[in-house]
Amino acid sequence: MILTVTLNAALDLTYHVPALRPHATHRVTDVAQRPGGKGLNVARVLAALGHEVTATGFAGGATGAVVRQLLGAVPGVTDGLLPVSGPTRRTVAVVDALSGDTTQLNEPGPLITPAEWSAFQEAYEGLVADADAVALCGSLPPGVPVGAYAALIRSARAAAVPVLLDTSGEPLRRAVAARPDVIKPNAAELAELTGSHEPLKATQDARRRGAQAVVASLGPQGLLAATPEGRWHATPPARLPGNPTGAGDAVSAGLLSALVEDLPWPARLTRAVALSAATVLSPTAGDFDRAAYEELLARVSVTAA
Amino acid sequence: MILTVTLNAALDLTYHVPALRPHATHRVTDVAQRPGGKGLNVARVLAALGHEVTATGFAGGATGAVVRQLLGAVPGVTDGLLPVSGPTRRTVAVVDALSGDTTQLNEPGPLITPAEWSAFQEAYEGLVADADAVALCGSLPPGVPVGAYAALIRSARAAAVPVLLDTSGEPLRRAVAARPDVIKPNAAELAELTGSHEPLKATQDARRRGAQAVVASLGPQGLLAATPEGRWHATPPARLPGNPTGAGDAVSAGLLSALVEDLPWPARLTRAVALSAATVLSPTAGDFDRAAYEELLARVSVTAA
Numbered sequence: 001m002i003l004t005v006t007l008n009a010a011l012d013l014t015y016h017v018p019a020l021r022p023h024a025t026h027r028v029t030d031v032a033q034r035p036g037g038k039g040l041n042v043a044r045v046l047a048a049l050g051h052e053v054t055a056t057g058f059a060g061g062a063t064g065a066v067v068r069q070l071l072g073a074v075p076g077v078t079d080g081l082l083p084v085s086g087p088t089r090r091t092v093a094v095v096d097a098l099s100g101d102t103t104q105l106n107e108p109g110p111l112i113t114p115a116e117w118s119a120f121q122e123a124y125e126g127l128v129a130d131a132d133a134v135a136l137c138g139s140l141p142p143g144v145p146v147g148a149y150a151a152l153i154r155s156a157r158a159a160a161v162p163v164l165l166d167t168s169g170e171p172l173r174r175a176v177a178a179r180p181d182v183i184k185p186n187a188a189e190l191a192e193l194t195g196s197h198e199p200l201k202a203t204q205d206a207r208r209r210g211a212q213a214v215v216a217s218l219g220p221q222g223l224l225a226a227t228p229e230g231r232w233h234a235t236p237p238a239r240l241p242g243n244p245t246g247a248g249d250a251v252s253a254g255l256l257s258a259l260v261e262d263l264p265w266p267a268r269l270t271r272a273v274a275l276s277a278a279t280v281l282s283p284t285a286g287d288f289d290r291a292a293y294e295e296l297l298a299r300v301s302v303t304a305a
Numbered sequence: 306m307i308l309t310v311t312l313n314a315a316l317d318l319t320y321h322v323p324a325l326r327p328h329a330t331h332r333v334t335d336v337a338q339r340p341g342g343k344g345l346n347v348a349r350v351l352a353a354l355g356h357e358v359t360a361t362g363f364a365g366g367a368t369g370a371v372v373r374q375l376l377g378a379v380p381g382v383t384d385g386l387l388p389v390s391g392p393t394r395r396t397v398a399v400v401d402a403l404s405g406d407t408t409q410l411n412e413p414g415p416l417i418t419p420a421e422w423s424a425f426q427e428a429y430e431g432l433v434a435d436a437d438a439v440a441l442c443g444s445l446p447p448g449v450p451v452g453a454y455a456a457l458i459r460s461a462r463a464a465a466v467p468v469l470l471d472t473s474g475e476p477l478r479r480a481v482a483a484r485p486d487v488i489k490p491n492a493a494e495l496a497e498l499t500g501s502h503e504p505l506k507a508t509q510d511a512r513r514r515g516a517q518a519v520v521a522s523l524g525p526q527g528l529l530a531a532t533p534e535g536r537w538h539a540t541p542p543a544r545l546p547g548n549p550t551g552a553g554d555a556v557s558a559g560l561l562s563a564l565v566e567d568l569p570w571p572a573r574l575t576r577a578v579a580l581s582a583a584t585v586l587s588p589t590a591g592d593f594d595r596a597a598y599e600e601l602l603a604r605v606s607v608t609a610a
Contacts, residue, residue, distance in 0.1 A: 013395075015397075015410055015412070017410070020327045020408075021327075021408075022325045022326075022327065022401075022406070022408050023401075023406040023407065023408055024408065024409070025408075025409040025411065026408075026409060026410050026411065027411055027413065028410055028411060028412050028413060029413070031412050031413070062367055062368075062370060062371045062374075063367075065367060066367045069367075090318075092320075092397060092410070094410065096327075096328075101327070101328040102328065103325075103326075103327050103328055103329065103331075104329070104330040104331060105320055105322070105331050105333055105397070105399065106330065106331065106332055106333060107320070107333050107336050108332065108333060108334070108336070
């Protein structure tokens, strides 16, 4: 079982409008909703790849109930969310019909009480004991200590369970020192962590700070990985048209599934890039196009960096 | 009891952001939610004025459950919403912190089935029999026939219960022919109905089309009323700074409460303008400032038009 942690789960709403104009009134032509937060997105992709997944984190209020109901309908994902008193947040993605550009509005998330955070840590210890790998993903809701991910990484390492971490800012900085197996920053997050805007230098610097492997996502330029086994640059065959929503979560799912399957690093990166590209190509934001994924696997280029 | 009808009820979300920028990601700093749709807003103001109110219409799904829960907490309002299979819509008002300008995103609302519409009409007949007045407010959700308000007006008139109507477009055009006691269009809605952009001419034309009284809301310029008892222009003492959200619903509540209290037209218009102005002045969108309301009552000007 792979365990995904989503401390700030969300109900993701997608609104289609002809064009977003500030200070105007818009009739939304199409509404879609689904469980969100990076960890739940990763869980969905892992399950689609055939892995057994348990999704933990927090869910509360009426919005949390909808998230759990929708999550319950995803085959292969076990709902391990803990109830909390505060309401789960919503995110709203407003998509312009013509340009496809997206405007994002993210609610802050519920206030987690100290008792709720303690209850989570206890539940997490139990789940980690049965896990082959752990994904820690996304922002922290109010009330969760900024060192939360560092503590969760130490618990997993004590149980000899590998950890992938995808977060940013101070939670990332604190967590790197706890020696996660893989971090997956984008270029901006990596620059913020290391102070360097030169990706090759920055990935190596992030390893010196504690991360055992660093996989930097460079958008359409693919992935740059610095690992104990070597450094690689993995790129898709071409710049792909489409919606990048969820592409980063597809990278996390690709890396973690391939790690659990004991694939070598170049194969992990190939899978991550192919999944990410197949997500961009999919007409549904955050899902991947399976035929494109399988076709892309043969066309990803991995070179020494 | 005053009956308010909200066929397209909503959960109104208000998001505060520093400034809305298309195609950027925003952390929402503050979230508020409350029952929405014009008829539920009118019900809340009527209850605050001391009237007993029953709020009917449709509610469905998880969002409908939240609307009912929040409505249950409003003193003086009885929840008469009918359950439907489709989910109640959300509306999102994104408020720029600096300018106070609002960008509005409105979901379309659930599809109402013919059986649900029939069930509503039956329930409405029973409620109208006990009502002193009826407010029919807002847009029609998908599935409700465009002549819906005309049918509801005819039922109320058959029971000798006065009706105020606040809607727009084709539902307004159809309903006017059924001779509602009061319609409350804004300048744009009135121009669309009559083809005239000259308010005095347009209000008289709307009366000829069937409305017994027409109260046109002219924004900061107050109200222009054409009634069987005469024509008046009612204006607030000054142009007021603030948020006009809910000001139109305050006008409806002012007119209807004063009608039930058998006040003459000038007093109805005074109340409506004072309530509307006190709503603009309130720091909470859609609520009215009671002290300002009582003070404004003495300062509204009503002149023959």
